[in-house]
Structures are given as C-alpha cells and as structure tokens.
Amino acid sequence: MFKSNLGEAPFEGEVKIPSGCAVSAIIDRSGKTFTGEKIIRSIATMHDRSNGLGGGFAGYGIYPDYKDYYAFHLFYNGFTSRKETEDYLNKHFEIVYSSEMKTRKVKGIINVPIIYRYFLYPLSKKLNNSLMDEEQYVVKCVNQINAQIEGAFVFSSGKNMGIFKGVGYPEDIGKFYLLDEEYKGYAWTAHGRYPTNTPGWWGGAHPFGLLDYSIVHNGEISSYDANRRYIEMYGYKCSLQTDTEVITYVIDYLIRVKKLTLREIAKVISASFWSTIEEKSEDEKREETFLRKAFPSLLINGPFSIIFGYNGGVMALNDRLKLRSMVCAEKGELAYISSEECGIRVIEPELDKIYSPAGGEPVIYTLNEGGKE
C-alpha cells in the first residue's frame, strides 16, 4: 500500500471521502489515434469542477508496440518498496521492458512519488500452478502488491492502455505525464476531482482501473455499503473505500463472472423504476424484471455519472434519476462524453449531434468493425 507523507491526516481507505467531479471522454470509432492534447483541453475547461486535489486520465490503444503485454504503472514511496515490488514481479511475471515514467516538471504538482512502468506477462509455470485463468492471476497479483507491499501501488494494469493520475488539477497532471506529446490513443477518458476533504493521495486519484477496465465517476453513491458488502462476498476487497473502486468491481463481476452485456449491466446498476418497466415491451419487461430480481444488491443509488473505458469502447451511464449532468455528442467518427457541454464545444465547436442521455440509459461507443483495437 502506497501512502503520501501527510502527517496525521487519514488515508484513502481509512475514511470514506465524498467528492464532486468532472468527467470527460473522446473516442475515435475508426480507431485512428490522437494525443491527449484534446482531452486535456476538455477537462481543463471544467476547471471549476475540480479543486486541485486529484486528476487523471486513461488512454486506450497507447501501447501498440507492447499490446500483448500487461502494462503496469506503479507509484513507489522509495527505493526499498521498488526493490521489494520488483522482486515480487520477477517471481510472478516475465518483465519484457521497464523504465521510470517520463514526466515533466509542472508548477502545482508536488509531493511526486517515484513512478515506474513495466510491460510483462505471467510466468506460465506460476500461472498453471495457480489454477486461475490469466486475468484472475494478474488481478490477484495486483491486489497482493497493493495490499501487502508497504509504499507500493499498482494504478494501471491493462493491455494496450494506461492510467495516468495524481494530486493536482487534471490539466496539470496531463502535462506532467506528457500526454499531449508522448502518447497517442483512439480513446481517452479524464477526471477532475473535488473531494470535500482529502488525504491528498496519488493512488486515490481517478480513474480507477482493473486490467483494461477504467472508471471515471462523478457523484457520491448512497448505496455504497450495500454494494460493497455484496461484492466483497465474491472475492473483491474494497480497500480504498471509494465509489469508483466499488463500481469497477461491480462491473467487473457482472462482465467477467456473470457474462452480462454492457446494456444488461446498465439495467442492473442503474435499473429502470418498476413503474417504467411495467410500460415496456414484453421482452424488455421480462429481461429487466429478471435482472432486478436477480441482482438487487448491485443497484447503484444516489447521484453518479460514470464513464467506463475498456479495450474497444467507452460506456457513459447516469444514475436512474440523472442527478449528475452528462452530455454526449458526435462528429463524424468522433464521439464525446462530458460532464458539461463546454467540455465538448471547446475541442469541437461544430457537432453533428449533441444530446443529454436520460438517467439509466447507457450510451456505448465502440470501435467500428474496421477500427483496430
């Protein structure tokens, strides 16, 4: 577990911290890649929705040369924790490339931890002996590092994607990681955080990631403990106590374990009201009633707007009452999602279409057939 040096203040995971936020995403459905410059401008426009206590990005398609390897991004407190982690990694993975993360000095970004990146894949003998599938194995190793190695935290672990985050305003974090120069992806998501009190912890910034899944979230869910206590039955451990973390686990469980589609998942976590379901077609009624009856404890209640990123697409979803703003827009092959319209207009003033999806209505943008992942 990695912690900043903040004296007596409680750390993320020791307290639950409510926060407001801004979220934003861009995807080029043709698969064409572009730098993080646009997403930085988008989230920067919504500067007032953040308070400088956390910002971050996820980029998809950014590591084409290493796309078959898991890309681990790590925060370290010091060289001891790095040494200990690398020993662990060497025991469990074949590391094909590693380096310190390239960053630039940016005013306002302080208390910077040591940041490293590794491209790796599981040692086949270890993997076979574990009796787990490859993804389970990777998740388990990530959890072990995060829970047990003092001063180390894996904050990104997917293939051909990466999460970049820290304490500061999101636009400064973006520049800090050189997202506007060094990386090109077909999809980007961004997050600016407005916690009401903060341990100022780099690992606590968003997006939250698990393998190639990333979540940026604006809101404060009122169902937190109901969701947490349920999902922890299935082997997840909500150690950060953030909404984002529990939402990620819920989606991961429904996709990987229960094999539901993203649309079905939306009907679980942001279920239609019973009265609305009553008015739907027989097929929809049957499906949505079943999902609500089967997964009542995974209904996520209270205000949220989330952008779920994965290899090949992004999904935007609001809570059932739409208690947080979120707009979607399209221009040719490009699709945009943002907390506010200004976050889209600033990078694309002329749009083919812009609309505000209803509460509980998922908006899913995926790469076209021809678009490469």
Add this chain to the structure above:
Amino acid sequence: MDTFIPAGYEVVRDAERCTGCGVCERQCANGVHKFDKSTGKMIADSNKCVNCHRCVCMCPTHALKIVKSDDTYRLNANWSAQTMNEVYRQANSGGVLLSSMGNPNDYPVYFNKILLNASQVTNPPIDPLREPMETAVYLGKKDVEIKRDSQGRLIDTLAPQLKLSTPIMFSAMSYGSISYNAHESLARAAEELGIYYNTGEGGLHKDFYKYGKNTIVQVASGRFGVHAEYLETAAAIEIKMGQGAKPGIGGHLPGMKISDDVSKTRMIPKGVDAISPAPHHDIYSIEDLRQLIYTIKEATGYKKPIIVKIAAVHNVAAIASGVARSGADIIAIDGFRGGTGAAPTRIRDNVGIPIELALARVDERLRDEGIRDSVSVVVAGSVHSSADVVKAVALGADACYIGTAALLALGCHLCRNCHTGKCNWGIATQRADLVKRLNPDLGYKRLVNLITAWTHEIKEMMGGMGINSIEALRGNRLMLRGVGLNETELKVLGIRHAGEDM
C-alpha cells in the same frame, strides 16, 4: 389457603361524569363493573381488571381511568412486588406461570440506540412526494445462474420469489390464538396491500382459502391443520422451528380457546389444550430439516418458496448458515421480544437474544460464507415502527414481520392476557360475543392504514438518505450509527458510533 394478591391496577370512576349507563359492565368479559342497586351507582372490582382499557375507551362520558395501584409491599430493591406475587401464585397453584405477548422486561432495545443518516450538500436528498420511491422487494434465492435462449435472451432461472409491495408482512398468529375476525382482517389487509399474512400453526380456515395468494401457511411441530390442499393454497410455506417468545419449546393453545371451528381447522379435539412438541419429531438435526424442506418442495412442485423460522438464540448465525445450506428460500428470525398468545413466563422472559444483534450476526455470517444470496432474511420480534423497519433493512434484513403492531392496529391494548381467552377487543378470543366486537371491515382498513403510513415514512427516511430503492438500503450499514453502545455491541451490530466519519 391462597394468598391474596392485590390488584396491580385500580379502576377509577369519576362519579360526576358517570351516568350509570352500564356500557362498562357489558363490555367487560372479566366482570369488573357492576351496578350496585343499594347505592344506585356503578362500582368496580379492580382485582378482576386486566387493564385492557376496553371500558375506558367505550365509556361515553370518559368517566373511567385505570391507574397503577399505590398499594405496596415493603420496598425492596431485590424482591420486586411482581417477583413476590409470582411466588405467591405458584405456591397457590403449583403451576408453571403463563404469560402472553412479548417479553415486557427492561432489556435494551437496540433499535432505539441506532440513528439513521441523511444527505447534506455532497449528495442530494430525494423527495418522495416528487420523485418515484421504491419499496417493493422480492424474497427468495438470488443465487442465479445466467442462462440464455437460442437468441441470446436471458432466461429467468430464479427460484420462486415472493413479491412484497413494501418490506413488511404480518407474522404468524394462529387461528385459535386469535379470532376468525382478526384473521379475516389480516388476510384482507395483506391482499389489499400486496403483502402476506401468516397462518401460524393453526391451519387455515376454509373461508380464507380465497386469500391464498397472500397467505403464508405454517408447518409446525404439531402439524396442526396441515394437508395437501393447505400447502397448495398458500403462496409460501413456513416451517416453524422456533419462536422468539419461547425458543426451545412448542406452541400452546389453551383448551378454552379450542372451539368447534378451531378444532376443525386444526384437526384436533375440541376443548383440550393443544401443546405442540418442542422439536419436530422428524427433525433432530440439520440434515433432517433438509429432508422436510425438500418433502414440502416435492409436494408443491418447487413452485413455492420455503421459509424456515427460527428463534434468535446464542448460536443463531451458525444455525442460519446451516439453514441457508439446507434448501430454504427464506430464513425468518424471531427475536426474544417476539409476541405470543401464550408462553411459560420464565421461558419468555429469559431465553433468546435481541433481534437486532441476531440479524446483524446472521447477515454478516452469511456474507462471510458467500451465501447471503442463497436466502432472504426476514426478521421479527418487536418491530415497533417504520424506523425499526428501515434500521432492520440497513442492518441486512430483506423484510420484517410485524405481529404486535398489527394487533395494536386492531385494538389490542397489550394487557397481556391472551391466554385467558377473554379478550375484550375480540382479538385473542374465540367467544362469539367477544369476537363480533372486532369488525373485519374496519379492522382490515386499520391495518391497511398502518402499513400505508409506515410505507410513507420509510420512503421519507430513504429519500433523506438519497436512496430511492429499498434494495440500495439493504445491508447498507454505513447509514447507521450507534449511540450509547459499547465496543462489543458496535462490533456485533457491525456499525460505527455516532460521530465517527463515513
């Protein structure tokens, strides 16, 4: 020689208000009031009074009140008057003391030491007057396997479920312990509300088969009134392993309450005490319970959820875990405050544990073992108000059973003399002249009012917490804080103390 035991309560009559109309005399089945010809006035024998307040409520000029008697033994902090009187009664009779309704003694009420959360600023409260607010719940197993048809559509593979419009049901009260009219009121109210009432172990009167869709029938150790049609008629079947008011023993129905109709419905002789066995004689262990559960499932074609009701005892979490693994769809847990029509006083007042603690442990244990999805949990045993329902759900319950509160709605004043069969309110009696005092047309309406009012209040409290569906409240213990509880109590309840952060 019997020791005289002074009355605990005195009937006080305001002579100026009393018109001598005689209503009190006609209303009292205990013969307290009578007209004294020599003085031309109404008089009362307080020694016969059970303090049911029937006369007080019916007196047209409000001339009556009942007060606690100030007669006293020499004060003694160790030997209370109640304890002394019980010794006298047992020395008089040689009998086991009998009591009715729930444990009235001064034990902690944990619900009263738990406070709810509300949203401020960072998360908006939701206004139930202006936004939808959902209280419907489905009870039953949720451990579902996802299957699809050839077109990829999801198939409903869930075990049978009970749908409740609000997370409240009427708990088991048998025909025999309560009257025909009380049962009719409960059945009609359940039907109108979209919830369920429970026959208890007394069988189901033929007249009430038409309410079957809203009826839970019980199979208890005496197997009273159990037959194929009875099971077939019900929406769900409850196997009663225990009752909060008297864990470890069976049911008691005094012979004087076994009328012709009760005898027919229960399939037992008229006028003879019906005491069901302490255990089910086909269940001496958990694997036997599994057999009974599957016997009933076989008998009803796997179409109805099976509830297993247990009393909250010290090892309740492990027992519930065993029950959850035995095929039960729903576990009902009855706390030590739970009501009864008749129970040995010593058992009622000294056995079992509070429902709040039992619920918290059971929910946590089932989650620890990853089997919370294989059962729903219903709790009973002194759920006093909508706030208790909200707290129970946040601790982890799927729904609550209410018994005493429902009887209060029907007029009960908790005089705790159900076992005498002379209920002046027409509830816990089989005497035709008393039964007719409870008009089911009005009684059912009062029950509907009560549950409707509680549901409104539940919605208000949920909305305040920023929750618009009861599912998001279930097990949401961060919404709870203890006040004045010690560390062990907080640990058992799995909640933080008031003032501690989220």
